[in-house]
Amino acid sequence: MSSLFVIDLIYLADLVEVERHLNEHRNFLERQYEVGIFLASGRKEPRTGGVILAAGNRSEVLAVLENDPFKTHGVAEYSITEFVPTKTSSELARYRHPA
Template identity: 35%
Template sequence: MFVVLLTYTAPPPEIDYAIPDHAEWLAKQYDRGNFLASGRRADHRGEVLLARPMSLGKLEAVLAGDPLLLRHLAHHEVIEFSATRTGPELRSLNEALTR
């Protein structure tokens, strides 16, 4: 499983202009089952994405299509972790239980 920290690197007006395309990209990733949750960071400096378990290469390919990244308006930091405890809603993704 992955936590992706997206940090904006451009002024807010440039980010705001690109957000509709980014939101459309996010919707496609949810439809494809790649993301579990996402939202804007409380400090408004970026976003947080929770990606389901997949190969790091696949995740990097998914992230490479983000319009914010393509337009050089943000960068991603990927944090990989193995879920060993989860709430009932994520039990099927608990890597410790699926081995």
């Protein structure tokens, strides 16, 4: 059964530099949605980074993040929190672990 991950992106560069890589980052996100690893994502307010909700195993998620253009261009770093959901909405029921 997959764990869930909260991935906290923290920008390391100013927004002008981040914006230069945004389309490439969005394409990266879309590929991860297509294969089922990413479940939700969006920017933080204030705009200091973003948040991604991902499913899988830790090594898989870490490997995927190595290919994020924000990482390869050095404009963001990540804080990753793994959690084991014991209660979910019906839409996320397949990720629910027994209590």
